Amino acid sequence: MTRHVVIIDDSDIDLKxxxxxxDACGMRASxxxxxxxxxxxxxxxxxxxxxxDVEMPFVHGTVKARILKEHPDTKDIPLLLISGKSAAEMQTxxxxxxxxxxITKPISRQHLCNTLRxxxxxxxxxxxxxxSC
Amino acid sequence: MLPxxxxxxxLAQALERQDGDVAFxxxxxxxxxxxxxxxxxxxxxxxxxxxxxQAIRCVHTMKSVSSYIGAxxxxxxxxxxxxxxxxxxxxxLKPLLADFSTEVGQVMAxxxxxxxxxx
Numbered sequence: 648m649t650r651h652v653v654i655i656d657d658s659d660i661d662l663k664x665x666x667x668x669x670d671a672c673g674m675r676a677s678x679x680x681x682x683x684x685x686x687x688x689x690x691x692x693x694x695x696x697x698x699x700d701v702e703m704p705f706v707h708g709t710v711k712a713r714i715l716k717e718h719p720d721t722k723d724i725p726l727l728l729i730s731g732k733s734a735a736e737m738q739t740x741x742x743x744x745x746x747x748x749x750i751t752k753p754i755s756r757q758h759l760c761n762t763l764r765x766x767x768x769x770x771x772x773x774x775x776x777x778x779s780c
Numbered sequence: 781m782l783p784x785x786x787x788x789x790x791l792a793q794a795l796e797r798q799d800g801d802v803a804f805x806x807x808x809x810x811x812x813x814x815x816x817x818x819x820x821x822x823x824x825x826x827x828x829x830x831x832x833x834q835a836i837r838c839v840h841t842m843k844s845v846s847s848y849i850g851a852x853x854x855x856x857x858x859x860x861x862x863x864x865x866x867x868x869x870x871x872x873l874k875p876l877l878a879d880f881s882t883e884v885g886q887v888m889a890x891x892x893x894x895x896x897x898x899x
Contacts, residue, residue, distance in 0.1 A: 660811050660845045664797075667804055702840050731843045753847035755797040 650674040650767060651693060655685050655711070656700035656729065661752065665698060665729075665759065672760035682711035689715065694724050696763070698750065701730035701740060709744040716745035725770060729754075782806070786890035788883060794850030805849070806894075812849050813891045816842065820881040823861075836865050846887075854883045 652674050654665045662678045669676040677692075679685035681703060688694065697715065701708035708728060715721040728741050728749040737749035750762060782802055784792040794805045819842055826834035839862045846854040857880045864872045 658841045658845055659815055660808055660848055661841075663808065663811065664848050667798070667801075671799070702837060704837060731840065752844040753797065756799045756801075 650695040650763075652676050652696045652698060652763070653685055653688055653694050654678045654698045655680075655682050655703070655708075656698075657681060657703045658700070661700070661729075664754075664756075668754075668756040668759040669763070671756055672763060674763065682706045682708075682714075689724075690720055694721075696766070697721075697724055697726040698729050699726060699746075701728055701732065701737075709740055712744040712746050725766070727766070782894070786894060788851055788853060788886035789890045790850040790852050792850070793852065794848065797848065808849050809891045809894065812845065812851075813888060813895075816845060817884070817888050820877065820884050823877065823880075832865060832868075836862060839865060849887075851883075851887045854880070854887055857883055 652669050654662060654669070654676055656662050656665065656678075657680050659680070662680065666676040666678050674695075677685075677688050677694075679688075682699070683706065689697070699708045699712055703711075706714075708730070712726055712728065715724070715726060725747045726745075728737060728744070728746045729752060730737060730740075730749070731752040732740070734749075734751055737751060740746070741749045748766065750759070754762075782791045782795065782805065784790075789809075791805065794808070795802065798804050798808075819838055823835045823838050826832070826838065839858050842858040843855055843862065846852075846858055857876065861873075861876050861880055863869075864876055
C-alpha cells in the first residue's frame with residue numbers, strides 16, 4: 648500500500664522539494680503551508696507520517712506537534728519535525744513536543760527517501776515486536 | 781543542461797540534491813525568482829514596522845530556500861543575518877543587510893540570464 652505523508656511547511660520551495668522527494672520514493676504526499684489547513688486531511692484520511700516545519704507563522708510547529716500528539720485521533724501518527732536548526736536543537740525540540748524524530752534542512756532527495764524508508768522499516772519492526780509480545 | 785555555476789549559484793550542488801533533475805531545479809529557480817526576489821525589501825519593511833519576528837522568519841526561510849537552489853553565499857549571509865537579528869546587533873545589521881541585498885540581486889541576475897539561454 649502506498650504510504651501517505653502529510654507535509655506542513657510555510658516555504659513554497661521546501662514544500663516543492665519535499666513533495667517531489669516523496670513522489671520519487673513511491674509515496675504519496677499531501678502538502679499544506681500551515682497546520683490549520685492540514686486538519687481536514689489529518690483528521691479525515693489515513694495518514695502514515697507527518698513532516699512538520701518548526702518555524703511557521705500563526706501556529707508554531709512545536710505547538711502544532713503537541714496538539715497532534717495529545718489528540719486521540721492523531722497521537723499515534725508518527726511525526727517528524729523539520730527545520731534548518733542544528734541537530735542538537737532539533738533533538739531537544741522533538742523531545743519537548745513529543746515528536747518521533749526530526750529532519751534537518753537542507754535535505755537531498757536521496758537522503759529523504761532513505762530516511763523515510765528506514766523510518767517506516769523501524770516503525771514496522773517495532774509494531775511487529777509489539778504484536779508478537 | 782545547466783551550467784555548473786553562475787555568479788551566486790552553485791548549480792552542480794543544487795542538481796546533486798535533486799538527483800540530477802534539471803527540470804526540477806529550473807522550476808525551483810523560477811519559484812525563487814517569482815516569490816523570493818524581493819525578500820530583502822520584505823525584511824527591511826518588517827524591520828521598519830517594528831516586526832522583528834517577521835524579519836527573522838523571512839531570513840530563516842531564506843536559509844533553506846537558498847540552499848535548494850545552490851545559492852551558497854546567500855545561505856551563508858542569511859545564516860549570519862538571522863543571528864544578528866536575534867541578537868539585536870544593530871551595528872552589524874546594516875552592512876550585513878546591504879551585503880544580503882547585493883547577493884539577492886546577484887542570484888536574481890543569474891536566474892534571469894539562465895532563463896534567456898536556449899533550453
